[in-house]
Amino acid sequence: MNRNEPHTTRPVEPVRRWCSRRDREADQGGSVSVWMITATVGLILIVGVVLDLGSQLHAQQHAYAVAAQAARTGGQQLDAASVLAGGDFTVDPAAAVDAASVFLAESDMPGTAWVEGDQVHVAVRDTYTPQILGRIGLGPFPVEVTASARLVRVVGGAEQ
Secondary structure (H helix, E strand, O other): OOOOOOOOOOOOOOOOOOOOHHHHHHHHOOHHHHHHHHHHHHHHHHHHHHHHHHHHHHHHHHHHHHHHHHHHHHHOOEOHHHHHOOOOOOEOHHHHHHHHHHHHHHOOOOEEEEEEOOEEEEEEEEEEOOOOHHHHOOOOEEEEEEEEEEOOOEEOOEEO
């Protein structure tokens, strides 16, 4: 440059450091992989808990519905001798237990039935094997419910 030439400024460009993609990835050291594995396992556990416990609740509701219907079936077994003699309506205990047991057997639900006074009780004990949590060793979970039915005589909408 000559001193007589007008002074011009040139923009200064930043110094660029070129590095290969391999160099940039080497700095990460797999930290995204560890985070991703942890997040994935956590999400699988959360989904497993939601689905499997929801399914267990459904299994428990189904067992209760079967037990309640078995108790109602047993409660319909009246003591014919008492009714024909003009006595009160009462449950025939042997017939009630037999009818409830047959209903349970036809429903493929394990359980027991018994009569106390004018009530027929049915207990169902089953197990639920979780689909997702079962793969990591959790389960099976017990499903135990009891339902009762009481013989009620109603005349004109009023219990007698």
